[in-house]
Amino acid sequence: MKNSKKLNLKKFYIGVDVGGTTIKFGIFDGNKKFIEQFAVETEFREKNAEKAIANDMLNAIENYCDDNEYGVTKSKVAGIGYAIPGPVVNNQVLRAVNINWKKKYDLVKETKKRIGNKVNVRVYNDANAAALGEYKLTLKGxxxxxxxxxxxxxxxxxxxxxxxxxxxxxxxxxxxxxxxxxxxxxxxxxxxxxxxxxxxxxxxxxxxxxxxxxxxxxxxxxxxxxxxxxxxxxxxxxxxxxxxxxxxxxxxxxxxxxxxxxxxxxxxxxxxxxxxxxxxxxxxxxxxxxxxxxxxxxxxxxxxxxxxxxxxxxxx
Ligand SMILES: [Zn+2]
Missing domain, CATH: 3.30.420.40 (ATPase, nucleotide binding domain)
Known part of the structure; x- marks a missing residue:
């Protein structure tokens, strides 16, 4: 495990930003301090893109939880937040045309099923998530x-x-x-x-x-x-x-x-x-x-x- 005196490693948060070419993952400690990031390629799917891309994201999170330097495990993941390039209402993605995501999809349910029922899940439109990030972290109120x-x-x-x-x-x-x-x-x-x-x-x-x-x-x-x-x-x-x-x-x-x-x-x-x-x-x-x-x-x-x-x- 990495020397990480100042980090709160009791629980973790994962932010996922889905783009047209890559899906970026940001790992945060229990105080939402940024630890590290990684990315996987966004594979274009002809059919059932929503299910396939959700599966890609959750596989990447599971793989990370199996092998990382900070002791992140599925049971220590307190929350996962998604930024999706399409309209999102009430935590539900309606569509994301750039990645061929054509219909409403319950990413919250799928995430809880795969990572754990207690995981807190939030889903945002990507531009809105970015605005929130700048609002909270750069401008700090x-x-x-x-x-x-x-x-x-x-x-x-x-x-x-x-x-x-x-x-x-x-x-x-x-x-x-x-x-x-x-x-x-x-x-x-x-x-x-x-x-x-x-x-x-x-x-x-x-x-x-x-x-x-x-x-x-x-x-x-x-x-x-x-x-x-x-x-x-x-x-x-x-x-x-x-x-x-x-x-x-x-x-x-x-x-x-x-x-x-x-x-x-x-x-x-x-x-x-x-x-x-x-x-x-x-x-x-x-x-x-x-x-x-x-x-x-x-x-x-x-x-x-x-x-x-x-x-x-x-x-x-
Ligand atoms: Zn237009």
């Missing part, structure tokens, strides 16, 4: 109302108002990455079936999309190159980045006028350039809202790709 916008390959938005996650009747409240913001004739098709959603014009894929469309090319494959060139002052890239973040600021202006959060956190790969990005967003936000001079702070999220599993265990 300093702000009561926040919005996290994760600008990864896709775009995830989680909103917490007065300490409460906004989930809505069927789990789509806050899913503003699918708000239509591009009404042009050649607006791009989104995974959700609509065209011109925020996700098609911002985030990793979206920034590249905007660049390629503006200059009628296919040379931009991801956001990082466009952002880097924009930062170096290259005009075409800067214009594309400004246009993309202008769409994002439109959505932020809506969130601001509906909820007035104190802080907007920007996460995901696009956030790596820090204030270069947040300054552009703020500039465009100020062009859109005139009714107040009190704007939310726009800051960079801290937990990076750990936010999902941190948030998933935060309420256990």
């Amino acid at each position: 300093k702000y009561k109302s926040i919005c996290l916008m994760t600008l990864g390959t896709a775009v995830g938005i989680g909103i917490i108002i007065n300490g409460k996650l906004i989930e809505g009747k069927s789990g789509v409240a806050g899913e503003l990455s699918h708000l239509k913001v591009d009404f042009s004739e050649n607006a791009m098709k989104c995974n959700c079936g609509n065209t011109g959603c925020l996700e098609t014009v911002t985030g990793g894929r979206g920034i590249a999309n905007v660049y390629n469309r503006m200059y009628n090319t296919d040379t931009a494959h991801g956001a990082q190159d466009v952002i880097r060139r924009a930062k170096e002052g290259e005009e075409k890239s800067l214009a594309a980045l400004e246009k993309s973040l202008d769409y994002l600021s439109m959505v932020i202006s809506i969130i601001m006028l509906v909820y007035e959060p104190e802080i907007i956190l920007i996460g995901g790969g696009v956030s790596n350039e820090g204030t270069f990005i947040t300054d552009i967003i703020m500039k465009h936000l100020k062009e859109k809202v005139f009714i107040t001079k009190t704007f939310p702070k726009i800051m960079i999220a801290k937990l990076k790709n750990k936010a999902g599993f941190y948030g998933a265990v935060s309420e256990l």
